[in-house]
Amino acid sequence: xxxxxxxxxxxxxxxxxxxxxxxxxxxxxxxxxxxxxxxxxxxxxxxxxxxxxxxxxxxxxxxxxxxxxxxxxxxxxxxxxxxxxxxxxxxxxxxxxxxxxxxxxxxxxxxxxxxxxxxxxxxxxxxxxxxxxxxxxxxxxxxxxxxxxxxxxxxxxxxxxxxxxxxxxxxxxxxxxxxxxxxxxxxxxxxxxxxxxxxxxxxxxxxxxxxxxxxxxxxxxxxxxxxxxxxxxxxxxxxxxxxxxxxxxxxxxxxxxxxxxxxxxxxxxxxxxxxxxxxxxxxxxxxxxxxxxxxxxxxxxxxxxxxxxxxxxxxxxxxxxxxxxxxxxxxxxxxxxxxxxxxxxxxxxxxxxxxxxxxxxxxxxxxxxxxxxxxxxxxxxxxxxx
Amino acid sequence: xxxxxxxxxxxxxxxxxxxxxxxxxxxxxxxxxxxxxxxxxxxxxxxxxxxxxxxxxxxxxxxxxxxxxxxxxxxxxxxxxxxxxxxxxxxxxxxxxxxxxxxxxxxxxxxxxxxxxxxxxxxxxxxxxxxxxxxxxxxxxxxxxxxxxxxxxxxxxxxxxxxxxxxxxxxxxxxxxxxxxxxxxxxxxxxxxxxxxxxxxxxxxxxxxxxxxxxxxxxxxxxxxxxxxxxxxxxxxxxxxxxxxxxxxxxxxxxxxxxxxxxxxxxxxxxxxxxxxxxxxxxxxxxxxxxxxxxxxxxxxxxxxxxxxxxxxxxxxxxxxxxxxxxxxxxxxxxxxxxxxxxxxxxxxxxxxxxxxxxxxxxxxxxxxxxxxxxxxxxxxxxxxx
Numbered sequence: 001x002x003x004x005x006x007x008x009x010x011x012x013x014x015x016x017x018x019x020x021x022x023x024x025x026x027x028x029x030x031x032x033x034x035x036x037x038x039x040x041x042x043x044x045x046x047x048x049x050x051x052x053x054x055x056x057x058x059x060x061x062x063x064x065x066x067x068x069x070x071x072x073x074x075x076x077x078x079x080x081x082x083x084x085x086x087x088x089x090x091x092x093x094x095x096x097x098x099x100x101x102x103x104x105x106x107x108x109x110x111x112x113x114x115x116x117x118x119x120x121x122x123x124x125x126x127x128x129x130x131x132x133x134x135x136x137x138x139x140x141x142x143x144x145x146x147x148x149x150x151x152x153x154x155x156x157x158x159x160x161x162x163x164x165x166x167x168x169x170x171x172x173x174x175x176x177x178x179x180x181x182x183x184x185x186x187x188x189x190x191x192x193x194x195x196x197x198x199x200x201x202x203x204x205x206x207x208x209x210x211x212x213x214x215x216x217x218x219x220x221x222x223x224x225x226x227x228x229x230x231x232x233x234x235x236x237x238x239x240x241x242x243x244x245x246x247x248x249x250x251x252x253x254x255x256x257x258x259x260x261x262x263x264x265x266x267x268x269x270x271x272x273x274x275x276x277x278x279x280x281x282x283x284x285x286x287x288x289x290x291x292x293x294x295x296x297x298x299x300x301x302x303x304x305x306x307x308x309x310x311x312x313x314x315x316x317x318x319x320x321x322x323x324x325x326x327x328x329x330x331x332x333x334x335x336x337x338x339x340x341x342x343x344x345x346x347x348x349x350x351x352x353x354x355x356x357x358x359x360x361x362x363x364x365x366x367x368x369x370x371x372x373x374x375x376x377x378x379x380x381x382x383x384x385x386x
Numbered sequence: 387x388x389x390x391x392x393x394x395x396x397x398x399x400x401x402x403x404x405x406x407x408x409x410x411x412x413x414x415x416x417x418x419x420x421x422x423x424x425x426x427x428x429x430x431x432x433x434x435x436x437x438x439x440x441x442x443x444x445x446x447x448x449x450x451x452x453x454x455x456x457x458x459x460x461x462x463x464x465x466x467x468x469x470x471x472x473x474x475x476x477x478x479x480x481x482x483x484x485x486x487x488x489x490x491x492x493x494x495x496x497x498x499x500x501x502x503x504x505x506x507x508x509x510x511x512x513x514x515x516x517x518x519x520x521x522x523x524x525x526x527x528x529x530x531x532x533x534x535x536x537x538x539x540x541x542x543x544x545x546x547x548x549x550x551x552x553x554x555x556x557x558x559x560x561x562x563x564x565x566x567x568x569x570x571x572x573x574x575x576x577x578x579x580x581x582x583x584x585x586x587x588x589x590x591x592x593x594x595x596x597x598x599x600x601x602x603x604x605x606x607x608x609x610x611x612x613x614x615x616x617x618x619x620x621x622x623x624x625x626x627x628x629x630x631x632x633x634x635x636x637x638x639x640x641x642x643x644x645x646x647x648x649x650x651x652x653x654x655x656x657x658x659x660x661x662x663x664x665x666x667x668x669x670x671x672x673x674x675x676x677x678x679x680x681x682x683x684x685x686x687x688x689x690x691x692x693x694x695x696x697x698x699x700x701x702x703x704x705x706x707x708x709x710x711x712x713x714x715x716x717x718x719x720x721x722x723x724x725x726x727x728x729x730x731x732x733x734x735x736x737x738x739x740x741x742x743x744x745x746x747x748x749x750x751x752x753x754x755x756x757x758x759x760x761x762x763x764x765x766x767x768x769x770x771x772x
Contacts, residue, residue: 001486053513056517057513058516059466060467060513063755063759063760064759067628067759073628073646074627075624076627077478077625077760079463081463081464082445091461092481095485099481099484099486101387124439127439127445128445132407238461239462239463241459248453256459
């Protein structure tokens with residue numbers, strides 16, 4: 001197995017791109033990543049996407065995007081793992097290069113959600129949970145996560161308002177990210193007054209429905225410096241799953257898949273949570289941010305909210321999270337999100353994060369599918385000078 | 387990179403399983419494959435599926451099936467490449483084991499198509515072609531393939547009836563396959579009189595809409611004999627793509643992706659078409675069988691139909707195809723088909739193909755997505771005694 005590095009990144013602005021199609025967004029991100037890597041040809045393309053079939057009547061995105069991006073007759077496939085689809089594509093790209101089968105691999109995450117009406121999109125998103133035993137009873141995806149948040153509040157004695165620091169931090173960090181959907185800060189007061197969408201989840205707990213695409217180029221680490229001055233090495237890559245339905249889990253407040261994938265990634269990298277300088281986590285809902293911090297060992301059980309309240313998740317804190325806005329403010333174009341996280345971590349590790357730059361040598365990205373049934377963790381490191 | 391072998395196979399009967407859900411079918415196939423391999427635990431599950439989102443409102447099949455098959459918190463992901471989704475999952479499973487990242491991998495292809503009404507299913511299937519530039523104009527997936535068949539007839543001066551041997555052969559081979567959907571032979575006369583569904587494609591040119599699941603277990607070749615007496619080695623594995631829309635291809639009658647993936651697989655295996663004893667090809671429509679034979683070097687351009695007319699595709703011919711019924715008679719549960727092909731080739735290579743057994747040392751399976759935009763080719767060999 002070979003070490004693998006990231007030598008190119010590309011992303012579109014996240015937002016409501018009513019005048020651009022899924023393929024347009026993806027090709028923009030792919031072109032930007034190839035240009036950034038100074039690579040013209042790749043051997044394979046892995047596309048992370050969840051909802052193209054339901055929302056745009058288009059499957060077969062591997063062939064579609066290889067075609068429209070002018071990549072030639074390369075290997076190309078779509079990968080789906082609900083909201084973690086983009087990270088799953090990164091994981092498969094990593095395996096492709098690590099195996100020696102591919103030298104240069106493109107990974108693109110893309111989602112086009114805003115062309116369908118809200119009801120269709122909301123219903124389609126529920127395909128991330130158990131269709132027969134959860135969604136069929138009527139709860140939206142937000143409502144499933146609301147059950148988690150309500151349980152968290154009950155079990156650990158916290159209030160809805162205690163989750164405000166997650167949203168405030170994400171929006172604050174989104175201000176300086178030109179690709180973020182929301183670039184205005186919010187206050188804890190605004191969080192408190194926000195419109196409820198699935199009690200106790202309000203509009204300011206939840207990531208928006210949006211469009212976007214992000215891409216990265218991978219190659220063997222020992223060749224990375226031929227192409228870029230600041231390659232980023234993938235030190236850890238791991239994926240794990242859990243029972244799909246919330247009601248099947250013995251302890252819904254332990255994100256087992258997140259825990260397992262983080263532990264495996266730590267082990268591969270030979271590091272622990274205290275070595276991580278930045279964490280891009282899956283804050284699709286504020287409660288998921290809290291649970292992720294706990295599952296990955298940054299806070300004890302039930303203490304994730306307190307970590308946020310103590311300011312430790314900000315750019316100046318012990319473990320900065322959502323450094324470019326996270327899912328909440330950068331936006332959550334579902335199948336693209338896992339690739340955006342990697343792109344943003346690479347920006348931090350290269351020192352290209354602008355006003356949000358932190359002192360970052362080792363970063364971690366964790367993407368979660370459904371209400372926690374899939375988790376994919378990557379640990380990235382700025383590649384040492386030779 | 388390590389050599390990879392298949393040590394377990396499992397399949398459900400293909401048909402209209404109105405009383406069984408997608409997860410039931412998949413778990414049946416997975417359990418059978420694990421039992422066949424005498425393996426209890428695997429490190430990863432790759433699920434090939436195209437239409438679960440559109441037809442059963444369920445995505446996230448990786449986590450769902452890892453959960454319902456009781457596989458623990460393993461890595462699990464869904465892979466989609468239109469009608470070649472199952473083969474794409476096999477390809478990723480192969481890479482996973484070849485890389486050294488996984489020792490034991492399950493690959494499951496599954497599709498549940500018969501619970502939705504025919505109109506919904508037909509519309510969903512069109513997601514395999516270009517949604518914006520082909521499907522949006524109204525043609526069904528069969529109609530897109532009908533354009534290919536019409537062009538083939540025009541360019542090579544053959545008649546509709548000349549395609550009959552493909553359907554007759556497939557149905558004849560399906561008779562002895564207990565898992566085939568159609569187990570009755572058909573005559574060339576029946577083919578001639580068959581009801582038209584998209585002129586010149588009739589009901590007997592086209593694979594049926596159906597349900598089914600198939601699974602295989604992969605492991606490193608040097609460990610295969612610990613588990614089974616007759617492991618089958620993957621000698622070649624390759625994937626390629628082509629322009630997605632028919633109208634974008636300079637020569638629609640050359641299946642470029644099929645050609646490229648076959649050549650790569652031949653090269654990896656160090657063999658050529660004359661070394662292949664059995665070919666499981668993608669006869670979703672008879673014209674695709676002809677084009678595949680030509681793309682893979684078994685017939686010259688425009689001569690695939692003649693090869694069939696000369697009887698060379700039967701079990702007694704030079705290159706037996708669709709030896710257990712093919713897509714036409716075994717059935718084509720879309721995302722499962724590529725795995726069924728592998729399962730059937732393994733049966734031939736193990737000498738377990740019953741009345742349809744041929745003298746088979748080296749077999750090839752080729753799965754095609756859309757109207758030819760994706761092609762995945764695997765070459766399998768009975769593993770030598772040590």
